Amino acid sequence: MREVVTIQVGQCGNQISWRFWDLVLREHVQHNRLGLFDDSMSSFFRNVDTRHADPLEIPVAGGQHPISALRARAVLVDTEEGVVSQILRGPLGDLFDRQQVLTDVSGAGNNWAHGSEVYGPQHREAFLECVRRAVGFCDSIQCFSLVHSMGGGTGSGLGSYLLSALEDEYPQVRRFATAAFPAADDDVITSPYNAVLAAHSLVQHADCVFPVDNAALIELVNRVERPQAGTEQRVGAITENGAGVRAAAGGRPVAPTHAFDAMNNLVAHMLANLTASVRFDGALNTNLPTPTLTPDPDPDPDPDPNPNPNPNPDPNPDPNPDPNPSPGPGPSPHLTLSLT
Ligand SMILES: Nc1nc2c(ncn2[C@@H]2O[C@H](COP(=O)(O)OP(=O)(O)OP(=O)(O)O)[C@@H](O)[C@H]2O)c(=O)[nH]1
Ligand SMILES: [Mg+2]
Numbered sequence: 193m194r195e196v197v198t199i200q201v202g203q204c205g206n207q208i209s210w211r212f213w214d215l216v217l218r219e220h221v222q223h224n225r226l227g228l229f230d231d232s233m234s235s236f237f238r239n240v241d242t243r244h245a246d247p248l249e250i251p252v253a254g255g256q257h258p259i260s261a262l263r264a265r266a267v268l269v270d271t272e273e274g275v276v277s278q279i280l281r282g283p284l285g286d287l288f289d290r291q292q293v294l295t296d297v298s299g300a301g302n303n304w305a306h307g308s309e310v311y312g313p314q315h316r317e318a319f320l321e322c323v324r325r326a327v328g329f330c331d332s333i334q335c336f337s338l339v340h341s342m343g344g345g346t347g348s349g350l351g352s353y354l355l356s357a358l359e360d361e362y363p364q365v366r367r368f369a370t371a372a373f374p375a376a377d378d379d380v381i382t383s384p385y386n387a388v389l390a391a392h393s394l395v396q397h398a399d400c401v402f403p404v405d406n407a408a409l410i411e412l413v414n415r416v417e418r419p420q421a422g423t424e425q426r427v428g429a430i431t432e433n434g435a436g437v438r439a440a441a442g443g444r445p446v447a448p449t450h451a452f453d454a455m456n457n458l459v460a461h462m463l464a465n466l467t468a469s470v471r472f473d474g475a476l477n478t479n480l481p482t483p484t485l486t487p488d489p490d491p492d493p494d495p496d497p498n499p500n501p502n503p504n505p506d507p508n509p510d511p512n513p514d515p516n517p518s519p520g521p522g523p524s525p526h527l528t529l530s531l532t
Contacts, residue, residue, distance in 0.1 A: 194334035194479055195235050196470065197326045198266040201354065202300075202307075202347030204372050205340040206268060206275045207452055208404075211460035212339075213264055213284055216471065219464060223472060230255035235470045238263040238329055249329060265329070267292045267322045269354070271311050271346045272299040292322045300345025304386040307349020308393075315350075316357055323358070334470075334479045335366035338398070339463075342390045343374035343383030343406075352393030359397045368480065369398040370463060375407035402466070409455040417454065 200209035220233060229239040231252055240247035242261045250257050264287045270276045273295045280288060294315060300307035327333055336358055341347035351369075358367055371394060374383035394401050470480050 194332045195265055195330040196335055196337055196467070196480060197323070197330065197333060198236075198264065198337045198339060199269065199323070199354065199358075200266060201269045201338065201340040201351045202344050203270065203272070203275045203341070204344060204347050204452075205338075205351070206270055206279060208370065208372065208456045208459050208463075209266065209268075209339050210279050210282075210284065211453070211456040212463050213266070213287060215457075215460045215464050216467075217262075217284075217287075219468075220471070224259075227259050228255050229257050229259045230473070232471050232473050233259075235334075236265055236467070238265060262287060263289050265326055267294070267319070267326055269294045269315075269319065269322075269346075269350065271296040271307065271350065273297060289325070292326055294318055294322055300349055302343070302380045302382045302386065303345040304349035304352070304382075304389045307345040307347075307351070308353045308389075309349075311346070311350045312353030312357075316353075319354055320357060320361055323361070327362070333362075333365055335368050335399075336362070337480075338367065338369040340369070340390075341372040341374070342387035343372070343378055343380050345382075345386065347372075348386040348390035352390050352397075355393060355397040366399045366480075367397060368400050368402070369394055370402045370404060370459065372404045372406055372459070375405075375410060378406070402462070404459050404462075406455065409458055412458060413454045 198209060198212075200206045216236065224230070224233065229237075229250065229252060233239075234252050239250040239252075239257065239259055240261050240263050241250055247261065247263070250260055266288060268276050268279070268288060276293060276295050279285065280290075280293070296311065296315070300311060323336075338351060338355055338358075340351035351371075355367060355369065358365070371390070374380065374387055380386075467480065
C-alpha cells in the first residue's frame with residue numbers, strides 16, 4: 193500500500209485535521225472488527241509497539257498483526273502552541289508522534305509575509321527533518337496532503353513556503369492541498385491579501401487543490417442548525433478565536449458548541465470520503481493521485497503555435513452536410529478531473 197503523509201499547518205489546518213483523524217479512526221473501528229492492522233489502514237496510520245522509548249514499527253505482514261498502538265502519518269506545524277498543545281493533551285494525543293511536531297510561540301500575526309519569509313526559512317530544516325522521519329516510515333509514499341487556511345499568516349504564508357520546500361525535496365511526490373478560503377466578512381482583516389498570495393503559491397506548487405469555502409460552510413451549518421421557528425438568527429461571522437458563531441446583528445452566539453467544529457466536521461467528511469478508496473480495501477481501492485491527476489493519454493507533443501483551422505478551405509463546400517456525422521476513430525475518451 194502507498195502511504196499519504198498529512199501536513200497540518202496553522203490553527204485551521206490543525207483543527208480540520210483533528211476532526212479528520214477523529215472521524216477516520218471511528219470509521220476504522222466500525223469497519224475493522226478483527227482489530228488487525230492491514231494494508232489499507234497503513235496508508236494513513238502506522239502500527240507501533242509502545243513498550244520502547246522510540247516505539248518500534250510493527251510491519252503490516254499481510255494484515256496478520258493486531259493493532260497495537262496507532263500513529264497518524266502526520267506532521268503538525270504551527271507558529272503558536274495553543275491548538276497543537278490542545279490536540280496533544282486531548283483524547284487523540286497519543287495518535288501523534290512528538291518528533292513530528294513543530295511549533296513556535298508568537299504566531300505569524302495574520303501576515304502572509306511573516307509566515308513565509310520569516311518563519312519559513314527559520315524552520316525549514318526542522319520541518320524537513322519531521323517530514324524525513326514521516327517519509328522514512330513509508331514503504332512507498334503516494335502523496336503529501338497539506339491542510340491549511342488561506343487567511344491566517346501561518347496557514348497561508350508558512351503553508352506556501354512549506355509546499356515549495358516539499359517540491360524542492362520530494363519533486364516526485366504529489367502535493368495535495370486542502371485550503372480553507374476566508375468568508376467575505378472574516379474577522380481577519382488581512383485575510384483577502386493572504387489568500388491571494390497563498391493562491392499564487394498553490395498554483396505554482398500544488399498538484400491538486402481541494403478548496404474549502406468558509407462562507408459556504410457557515411451557510412451549511414446555519415441550515416443544519418437552524419434555530420426553532422420564531423427565533424430566526426443567521427450566522428454572520430466567526431469570532432477571531434473561533435469561540436463562537438455570532439448572529440449578524442446583535443452578536444449573540446447561535447450555537448453553544450465550538451463554531452469551527454461543525455464547519456470542520458463537514459470538511460473532515462469531505463476528506464474522509466475523498467480518501468475512503470485509499471483507506472479501505474475493495475474494487476475501487478486506488479491511489480489518491482490516480483483519479484484526480486489522470487493525465488491526457490494523447491497529449492500533443494508538438495502543439496502548433498499558430499493553429500489555423502483550415503489553411504486551404506474547400507472552394508466548393510457540400511451544400512447538404514450529413515446532420516449526424518460518424519465520430520470516427522478519434523482518441524479514446526479519458527478522465528481529466530480538476531477540483532480547483
Ligand atoms: N474552516 C475553518 N476555518 C478556520 C479555522 N480556524 C481559522 N479559520 C479561518 O482561517 C483564517 C485564519 O487562519 P488561522 O488558521 O486561524 O491562522 P494561522 O494559520 O494559525 O496563522 P496566524 O494565527 O496568523 O499565525 C480565518 O479566515 C479563519 O476564519 C477552522 O478551524 N476551520
Ligand atoms: Mg494561529
